[in-house]
Structures are given as C-alpha cells and as structure tokens.
Amino acid sequence: MTTQRVSTTVPLDWKQVWFTNCPMVSANNVDQELGWCREEYKKIGVEYAYFRHAPENNWYPHYIHNLDNLIRFGGLYPPIQVNADIRRTVLLGATWVYEGGVMQVRARDKIFRVQDLKGKKIGLTKSLNTIKNDWWRIQEHMGILNILKLHDMTIDDVEIVEFPYADDWYDKPEMLVPPMNNPSELWMRRDHKRDYAFRPLEKALLAGTVDAIYNQMGQLGQLSEATGEIKSIFDLSRLPDWTIQVANTPAVITCTDVMAKEHPELVVAYMKAMIKVGRWANRNKAAAAEILNRQTFYLDAEHTYEGIKHVDMVPSLSAQNLECIRIGKDFMFEHGYIKNDFDVAEWAAPEFLEKAAIEVLEEEWERRSWSKLPAGGGLDVEGTRLG
Template sequence: MTVPLTKPVGNLVTVSAPNEVLYTLCPGPQASYFAVHHGWTEEELAKVGAKLTYLRSIPDTEQLWPHVGHRSESLIREGGNWPPIWARADISDTRLIATLTTDPSGGQILVRTTSRFYRVADLAGKKIGLLKGRNTRKLDFGRVPAHRGIIDSLRLAGLSDKDVTIVDIEHDDFEVEKPSRHPAERAGRFARKNPEEALDVQALASGEIDAILSSDANARYLTGSGRFKAIEDLSRHPDWTLTGASSPVITVSAKLAAEHPEYIVAYLRAAIRGGRWVNENPLAAAEIFNGGEARPQSVRRLAEAIGARDFVPNLAPQALAGLEVQKAFLLEYGYIRNDFDIRDWVAPQFLQEALASF
C-alpha cells in the first residue's frame, strides 16, 4: 500500500512561462546527453510549442539540490535511480516514464597496496570508510551507492555490517554547485576532480580506515597510482542485481505529465533518437563525451563500453525489478521513510507513444 507523501522541503523551482520545461541530466553518457548535444531535445520540444531550460543553469539559492528531490512541477529528470526513488517516496509526486541502460560496473573495494588484505573476508573486525554529508535536507546521494556496494561486498564474503566497523567520514555538502550552461559543461567539471582528494581516499591513505568502496572509474585511477589495490569488483559476479539495480531512470513531475503529455512524448522522442544514434555510432559518442573530460578514459575503451549496451530508453522488466531491489535497500537502511508500489509509479503510455511515432 502506498503511504501518502510527506510534506515537501523548501520551495519549488518555478518557470517563467507556462510552456517552459526544465530538464536535468546526471553526468554520464546517456541517450539524452547526445540528444541535447545534437540539438534534438530542443528541436522536439519546439515542435510542440515548448521552451527547454537546463535546471542546472538556475542558481540553487536554497541549497536544496532540486535535481535530487525533483523540486519543480515542470521538471523532466534523468539520472541515477536512488534520488528519484527518494523523491517519490518522501518529497515529490512524480511519474516514471523510462529506464535507461545500466553501467555494468558496481564498484570496487579498495585497500592500501601495502596492506595484507587479499579478499573482503580479511576485513572482518576492520574499518571501512563511508562518506556522510551533513546536509539532512536532501538525500545523501553520494553515500547511497557506496553504502550499498559495501553491504553487497560483505554479503558476498559471508559477512554483514556487524562484522566490521563502518566509519562515517563527515563532509560539508551544503555548498551547491555553480550553475552550468549545459550538461557538457557540468560533465567537464566533474571530470576535473582528482579522486585522491576525496576525504575517504585520504582517510584510507593515512591508515585511519582499512577499506573503501570506489566507483570503477575512480578505482582505475587510484590503483594506477600504485598506492591502492582492489580486493573486490562487483561487476565480476553473475548476480545481475549487484549492478543492474542501479539503472538510471527518467522521471517527470505528475502535474507536467497530466497537463502536457505532448511535452513528455517530445522529450522521449529526442532521447530515442539519441539512443539510436549512440547504438550506431559508439566511437563518435565516446569522442563527444570525452571532449568534456580533462581526465578521460581512452576513447576506444569508452567506445567499447558504449558499444556493448543498448541506449534506447525502455521499461524493461529487469530494470523495473532492479528498482524494487534499490528501493528495498533504501528502506532497510533508512534513506526513505515511505514505501510505494513501483508498478503504480510507472506511466508507460508516454514511451509507447514516442516509440510508435517513428
């Protein structure tokens, strides 16, 4: 049974005109990233009389990260699934209109190269670091995937979080990002971050903790420094939920979906065009995405990763089952207060109409 939404936190981000649509993307090589790059998203929205505005170009004066809580009734959000699950459970009335291709990496457990840890089972009784933001007005979105990766790694080793000490490494996450003119500018800013400057990595290097969970991209950089080694890689297991439960999603404000379904279909048409283009041009897609990075993967490696996935938006049964797995984790560890039915959240008619329009 769905629990009524709790009272929203903070003010909604409003638009300047009735036909203005806000959109926002997480920094990653998804279909809409390329649709925006080619101008297709703006083109498709213009056909139905809508004006497109990038949410991240609007200053977040209340430090609420509206991208995370879906804090606008005119917003189409695309990105990782744990913020929209939190938003739907506790903050905002939204509809799920598509799932997206999943990055097959699940993260890696890193330890110091000089340590005598060779498998996760060796960490029994040891300290695993986990970043914890102080801003409690939003979901601690950076903590969630690391926390889940740690729990999954422990379970694979026959351990639980009671067999280790999870050390919270607090950090100030009140400060919001500077506005970005477009998604590529924001992606480039993310790419310029040095993984060794992260507080959990510093704590690991100093010996304050014994292990951390790192994303695959950061793990490649950190192990390449020679200072750290991986003792677990979640992508190497047959259990698809270790990676597949994190599939990105596209969600929309319920009000926007009800009042302007044509805007939603137009956005998805652009995303479908972007996904089909990526499927046919993985090398060109890798070159475009790497153009915004100061510390890129090799273009060829990224092209190979892109070529192994289908970038056309979908509502695949496995992706929807993965959302249930993710929601269960968020409930179990207190990241969300209210439960809801994933099936009731899904609004398939928009994607069906967009696909049928070609």
C-alpha cells in the same frame, strides 16, 4: 556558523521545459551535445534548456524535483526518495549499465581478499546536507553489505567508520554563476576526473584512517587505481548476478505527475528525442563515447567506449530494469533512507515511451516513403500491418 540552505526556482511557465542529468551513461548526456531534444520542443513551440541556464534555479531541483516543468535523467536513489517522501513523480524510462562496484585498499597493504578485512576499518560517508538525498552513502552501504555477504561475512565482522562531510558545493558562489548552458560546463569547472568530491573517502584511505573503501562503479575505481596508490580486491561487475549490480543505477528518467497529467505532449517530445538519440548512440558507439567522456568517470574516450559498447542507449522500462529499480527502492526502505514505500509498477508509466516510439516510427516511415508513394506515406490506417 551553518549557512541556511534553500532551494530556489524560476516561476512556472509551460512554454519552457528544463532538463537535468547526472554524469552517467544516458541518451540525455549524448543529446546535450547533439541538440535533438531541443529540436523536438521547437516543433511544438516550447523552449528546452538546462535547468542551471536560469540563474534563479539553484542546484537543488536536481535532487528534490521542485520544478513542475523539469525532466530528470540520472541516478536512481534521489528520484526514489522524491517519489516516496517529497512529491509524486512518474517513471518514464531507464538505462542499465552493468558496472557494479569495487572494494579497494592501499596498493602495498597485505590485503588481498575480502576475508582479510575481518576486524579492519571500512569507510562510510554521511552527508550533512539535509536538503538533498545522501546517494553516496546509500550506494556505499549497499555495496559494502553485498560484498561482505558474498564472502560469508556481515557488518559485525568489520568496523564501519563514518565520515560526516558538509556536502555544500551546491551553495558555493562560483558554482552558481554565471548560468550554465550545458551540463558539460559544470564538469569543466569541477575537473571531475580528478575531483576528490567524487571519491570522498580516498584521502582517508591513503592517510590510514580506514583500511578499505567501496567505490560506486568501475569507472571511479579505475581512476583511483590510476594513482598507483590504490588497488581493488573485489569487483561486483565481474559476477554474473545482475541483482547485486544496483549502485544508484539504472539511470532513470522522471518527470512530475503534474507534467504527465496536464502536459503529456511535453513528456512525449522528450521521450521521442531519447529514442532517436539512443538509436544514434547504439549505431555510433565510438562517437557517443567521445561525448560521454566529457561527463562520465571513465579514464578516457577509449575506456568510455569499452564501458558502453554493450549498453542499449535507448531507454526502456524492461522487466529487468524495473526489478533493478525495486531492488534499490527496497534497500532504501529497509535501511531507513526513505520513510514511505511504494509500488514501482505503479510508478512506471510506459504509455509515454510507447506513444513516443509510435511517433518516431511514423516519422521514419514518412521520410522513407514520401518519394516512393504517389500520395504520401502516412501511417493513417489503424490496424494496417507493415511487412
């Protein structure tokens, strides 16, 4: 018997801002341990908390953004679907991690090249949960096609084997109570580095049901390789072409259009914290790696450091980030994962990041200059040039 899944939320209160994130490299995943975003909201009399802190909120707002006062920092594909087909949101920033994905086979199989997969079976998941976006499948689908194309192959050269699965951990009682104060509590419960829910096709590969699987990113691939039973035969991240690295990345920040229009100060407060935390993480990569290791899929803190040492942790809406987002959105539209197309440039709202950056600069100047200038150091003259 199928359980009826529904999304539940707390009543809207603009004196509260909820956040949610994915287990990815992002300033928000660092801040959940630093608490700097909470400080920014305290300055304006607003409570800031993880959305699962309230028992009335189940997991689905993370995917369908049905809380007006929620800010999300996480994987690319769910917010694309939300903006295309569910409700209008605003794109506030992005963090790009150059990771790609890997094609993997059993360690002792006589398969050494992608061309050896001709006529072989490649797994592809299919979520039966109709509420949430099927982001696992999208990234697998995209990665498989990219790797085949790079080796002058098409989907017709292999056999795709679908694996429907319930995708229902969101509704399990032990994942709904008690309320969580911090996303790290989720990953402590899930033991995510060993949880096969995050590597759903690995058992099928080891059982011989398929001959190859695509793993989303180098992090997950290396966890699979650490078992001694699986090897990678191709790694997209080893290539110079960044346009084929999109795999539910970059991680993006989104809020509802309601929040952006009616309460822009709440958006700016969040973005100020993300700039501050991102700058701190850039200066202290080893410390940031210790924090991120609790949530991401790297092997350990040292491996996390290697993964983030060249990453700019300050979110941006750079031309490259926006183009990566377009690539992901176009794939979803062309392959039927979203019903409606939209313009990424219109989705993006750089004014919030710009205003936040100005306020961070003003606050920093005030702190640095107050003891050196007789009448304060506020930047209150428009057009004044510093330096």
